[in-house]
Amino acid sequence: MGLGSALDFTLEEARDRARDARRALAEGRDPLAEKRARKAERAAAEARTITFERAARAYFEIHADGWKNAKNRAQFLSTLETYAFPFIGELACADIERGDVLRALEPIWAGKTETASRVRQRIEKVLDWAAVRGYRSGNNPAAWKGNLEHELIRPSKIAQVRKFAALPWAEMPIFIPQLRAREGVAARALEFTILTAARTGEVTGARWDEIDFEQKTWIVPAGRVKMKREHRVPLSDRALEVLRACPREDGNPHVFIGGRKGAPISNMAMGTLLKRMNRDDVTVHGFRSTFRDWAAERTNYQNHIVEMALAHVVKGVEAHYRRGDLLDRRRRLMTEWAIYCDRVPASDNVTSIRPANRI
Numbered sequence: 001m002g003l004g005s006a007l008d009f010t011l012e013e014a015r016d017r018a019r020d021a022r023r024a025l026a027e028g029r030d031p032l033a034e035k036r037a038r039k040a041e042r043a044a045a046e047a048r049t050i051t052f053e054r055a056a057r058a059y060f061e062i063h064a065d066g067w068k069n070a071k072n073r074a075q076f077l078s079t080l081e082t083y084a085f086p087f088i089g090e091l092a093c094a095d096i097e098r099g100d101v102l103r104a105l106e107p108i109w110a111g112k113t114e115t116a117s118r119v120r121q122r123i124e125k126v127l128d129w130a131a132v133r134g135y136r137s138g139n140n141p142a143a144w145k146g147n148l149e150h151e152l153i154r155p156s157k158i159a160q161v162r163k164f165a166a167l168p169w170a171e172m173p174i175f176i177p178q179l180r181a182r183e184g185v186a187a188r189a190l191e192f193t194i195l196t197a198a199r200t201g202e203v204t205g206a207r208w209d210e211i212d213f214e215q216k217t218w219i220v221p222a223g224r225v226k227m228k229r230e231h232r233v234p235l236s237d238r239a240l241e242v243l244r245a246c247p248r249e250d251g252n253p254h255v256f257i258g259g260r261k262g263a264p265i266s267n268m269a270m271g272t273l274l275k276r277m278n279r280d281d282v283t284v285h286g287f288r289s290t291f292r293d294w295a296a297e298r299t300n301y302q303n304h305i306v307e308m309a310l311a312h313v314v315k316g317v318e319a320h321y322r323r324g325d326l327l328d329r330r331r332r333l334m335t336e337w338a339i340y341c342d343r344v345p346a347s348d349n350v351t352s353i354r355p356a357n358r359i
Contacts, residue, residue, distance in 0.1 A: 053089035093130035098141040166286030169294035186269040234331035236338035
């Protein structure tokens, strides 16, 4: 039985360790077996210990493919890295208490309420996962009901949910030339997003096999549509021009290719482009509102046609009678939208007398 390295123990210490081993033998115990048992116990304890950061990354790897919303998938780790890891990242999941969670949440609870609420939910999920895996026991310190609801103000009482900042529809003919002057895939993707009034995830995930150039149609599969139903999008001539101008990559099925080989454009790319254009006053999703406002104020298209163009679920009595998707009418609507986006802005001393569009 080794007594340890001479570099670590003095001769006197080695004699003491040898004496303890002989005493164990005299008492009928096996000192070598006890040494191995202690080592195994330490290894088992270490195996049961996992830091919050390691647990969060493990949880993400397991569940990432199941999240259909690309934005939420991308934000899961980024928000934890920014707001949670600095406070509890290095703590063992078993040791995290309510006070630790509050240290992470309180600095942002009032100023970034929506983000803070999502961070809390993500911490709760990670700790629930850790409990199921045997890394911790007891109540979840990030749970809201019966726990943090007594420590923090309810998010709904702090601030109303903010709407996505949108470009006024009258400014669209000014914005589009500025956008077209930009190089890169993100600029083409954003113009396509505007022309189709689509959501970010629908566009970033677009694949060439979804595009029918002859029928001038883009079929978005149900998995990428919020209403969980296949959505046919009529493509204007300008939208088709944007597609034809997109670069292609061998083996990459995506329309808007990303920086990594075989990958689509990032869901953050268009938002980043707006920041580079110094347009912090608008959001990508807000262009859907721009389209909606334009349709309401400048056309006579019925509400349900515009709602279908936005891939919204038509509710009420209309839902029982509208079995089709009114593709032809929506095609005219989207064509007029493209024409409006492409129009030359009127000078300040000119008043438009163009009659309202009709169905």
